[in-house]
Amino acid sequence: MTQDSQHGKWTISSSDDDEDLHRSNTTVTKPPRLTDSNHNSHKPDSISSSKQDKQAQETAAVVKTEPQLAPVGASSSTLVIGSDARQAAHASQLTPVKYESSPSFAGKRKKESDDSGWALSDSDDDDDDDDDDDRVKKENRSSVQQKVPAVKSSLSPKQKKPKVEKESRPPSPHGRVYYIDEPDDFFETSIPHLNDTYRLYLNKVTGLDRKYNSGALHIRDILSPLFGTLKESVQFNYCFDIAWMVQQYPPEFRDRPVLIVHGDKREAKARLIQQGQPFSHIRYCQAKLDIAFGTHHTKMMLLWYEEGFRVVIMTSNLIRADWYQKTQGMWISPLFRRLPAGSAASDGESSTFFKRDLLEYLASYRVPELSDWIQRIKEHDLSETRVYLIASTPGRYVGSDMERWGHLRLRKLLYDHTHPVPNEENWPVIGQFSSIGSMGLDKTKWLGGEFQRTLTTLGKSSLHPAPPIHLVYPTVEDVRTSLEGYPAGGSLPYSIQTAQKQLWLHSYFHRWKADTTGRSHAMPHIKIYMRTSPDFTELVWFLITSANLSKAAWGALEKNNTQVMVRSYELGVLYLPSAFNRTTFPVQKNQFPATASSDAFPVPIDLPPKHYSTGDQPWIWNIPYTNAPDTHGNIWVPS
Template sequence: MIKSSQGWTISDSSESEDEDNASLLKPIKATSDSNSSNVPRKYASPARIKQKQLLQHTLHRDHNSGNATKSHEKIFPGSQTTSKNTHDIPKSDSQSKRRKADSPSRDPVVVWRESLPLNYVLSTVTGLPDQFNYHHPDTPLGSLDIKDILSVKFGDLLETAQFNYCVNAAWFLEQLPAHKRQIPILLVHGERAADYTGLNRDRYPNLKTCKVELPPFGTHHTKMMLLHYKSGLRVIIHTCNLVAKDWHQKTQGIWISPMFSLVGSADSAVKSKFCFKTDLIDYLKSYKRHGVLQKWIDLIEQHDLSSAKVVLIGSVPGRHKDSSLSKWGHLRLQRVLREYVEDVSNWPVIGQFSSVGSLGSDKDKWLCGEWLRSLSSAKVKKFGSIGTLSSNAPLKLIFPTVENVRTSLEGYPAGASIPYNFSVAKKQIWLENFLHNWKSRYLVRTQASPHIKSYTRVDKDFTKAAWFLLTSSNLSKAAWGTLEKKGSQLAIKSYELGVLFLPQRFYNDDTKTFKLTSSPGVKPELVLPYSTPIIPYAESDEPWIWDIPHKTLPDRHGNMWVPS
């Protein structure tokens, strides 16, 4: 029995599979030099086998021309090669040159530059070939590890403030370059979500803590890095906790700002609508203990943040009304969309998340009521002197199934990061009518369990998107807020932060949408983290619920899931 840090018990599977199970799962043989008695059994699902085949096709594009050979096939990560004497196959000069030319760039600055103009990347996934990490010409979206982000490649780091939910302080220090572990570090988190085990606080007097006061059932869920360099300031908004597992084999989203330089005298008065700088300062001032953050507020004031084209969408605990009613939560998103988005009637809203809160027994009270109304917002239509608001869009939601979790690279332990309680789920069975599978074939991340949260509005053919939101907000009232007192105030329980991408703010022409499709030599303007078209749950699919045991089929590591 294995006890995890989340309180789950994972049991090793020692029972043989029955005939039906054997048809679904194929054991992956250990290498010949392994001690079979010490190697855990691993399994490949049909989805994994298909992805292996896809990967083989991608890595060997010359197969159809007859140049490929079985003796040097590449197998999907986690499985073992079936070839023998692979090292005996001579590689031609042309093959070697081609592979060198096609090799990915691991330079984080190159990865970031290739992400322009959106500055949006994923996290790397351990176990994937390099072709699907960092930057590669054949991969539409780059990825970086936390060590890449904090590396000297991005600049001479002087100090940092890290805002997060779960924090392992000792682990985070190890991600910094060794000579940067004594710089001033501020960790901003909730009362109980940080782990300082194994850290000698006397050795690191430079590490300060800001514990955020929260209402009942509220969380400090924001994930942001403020990085002050010798050459300027950078802001990073992402979806990863500061713990090892979140940067290991999950699908995560990261927005990395340009380097902000000091304000010039001519720039000090330049402000735009939904100004990133103003909104970031307002967010930091919302902390009740923002006195410890005043240094960072002052630093932001001293820098020119006008090159940030995204719009901040934040949530702050409290009951917001009057002039603050549309400052936070889903009403903030509604306000921005009404300013920018043209009429996109009947385009569905897609929500993708890794946790579900209590939404009520009636879909129309919150989810398909006030929340969907905000995400369906667009510019007010004018008919003569009368203005009409947009009608609610069709809604599609992406949430991992039990099979997604079981066949993920992590196996069942991935489910510890996808909280959805049975006591909540049984009261909102209607939610399953909106649910779609997590698939990410193009980015080869179907089996990298999604911890990313994203929301968008796309056309029916998935060729265009009106906007895209990368955020820490899951599907919950605590994160987005719920209207009270006949709509006169918005109650929010958690701190959240995200960045909204609008095509009008990134392109000088009259662009109204992002192109999601590619053409020869031209990449899509926006890459969604999942495959399209999205696929509704089949009758046999079940949403992942983390306090339900799974003892029939083992995960890829031979483990069962037994909540304690």
């Protein structure tokens, strides 16, 4: 069915639970184009569930036409990977729409929330309120695909002739070619200085002042011989550009065996395997995704060297765009040495039980391709690790298994290994992420209920205060003025369909502001969660993870809180002061340029967070932005 809004007519098929995270990899063959749009708003048609299912399937059959397979060995300039938002970004980069005039998008609004700026649709029945029987029905529906037609200016060709003066258009830093080469000193040529205390790093960003890349790492640095003599590796991820990935390995390691762990099915799987046809050293392992709308979102490297073994847990996909001009983060383990012959599998354990938990996570895949790696890890000493593993793996869990995965795993660790603090109701929780799922008609449905209880757990206190929650998510202006310009929003797939159903969420939003770090121009794809003191100078815990703000990633309670359901694979590491013989972590205020190892924690966002001002709007990927050009002199018109 179709629905009109102030942003144009868009097509709905069915459940939108985290739909932005669950698009198949496709190849875009059409650039964004300008078309006519209707701006009137009306209530969507009411249809029965069975009729809606049938209509949704028919709609999906029309909208989700399978593209042709990409040519073998396609370069990253022609290969498009990821969500619809990323595809739109790629198309915009190939054939940008220059800022010439400002089409009018004025139209009638059905209903507005104070200072929201978004139209609120009347179809606000929350899927997440369903009981378990209804939830099963929901999972059997076709997935949602919303289509927001691009907008064409109502100005006649004669009216369009006056163009914006050149001096008023911000110059593109890249000229006609989107990607620019990194400078000669961009990659490490000597053993990099690593923060041995926390082992938390940002990625290098092309186009930033050199001091803001000090202490940061590129994927080529991580895979270089400086870190070890590589024998074999495993790459767990969501999006892959195989040809680009292979080029990041140094020439002497480029033919070493690589196992790709992915969640692609059917045509998407075929495309992934086709990408790797020129590379005989690459094998594949498909993660089981048995629950609808789940994804394999974990981002991890397992690196086996002649000298030992290393784990890298990160927030970047294995595509060039994610390592180019985005803010990403990673935890890099120490080099784990091999245990003496005859050691027990339980030897080499850390105080955080990282080895046990990593083995348990790998075993959850239930695939033979990982059996050799499970054995290798058993043979190594991981006792130096001082972080806790926080993982999600698909399934429905009851009893003690509920605390093994997702946000209940985080709650359990905070309960066991932290302590209450005075006036803890004033200690805010901060979350930063790059995508947002559907969370219900109001905060009590999930965010302000079970998830808030997890985030606010401190030790065994029976108190459950409701401290401030600051959610950091970029505004339209943040995206527009970024190094990438509007295409940076392709990695922020928050849709208008989801946003209109949860306007209440926007009151939590704070800007991606990095004025003191100088990294505000690199849009975030990093995901972090933490709890700080009221003056933002101390941390009681910090988490870097692949998990965005969604129930699919973190899990949701079912059956009167006796069961938790998790849809996706996710992975992150939790820092707790007790593992570092501290009561809190002091926050490092000036991270750049990086200096010697410090006891202060390198929080990768500015504190305190800055609340949205009047007029600030969260970035929504599938509506046009034509009122002002971005840093490349272009506008955003998703097709």
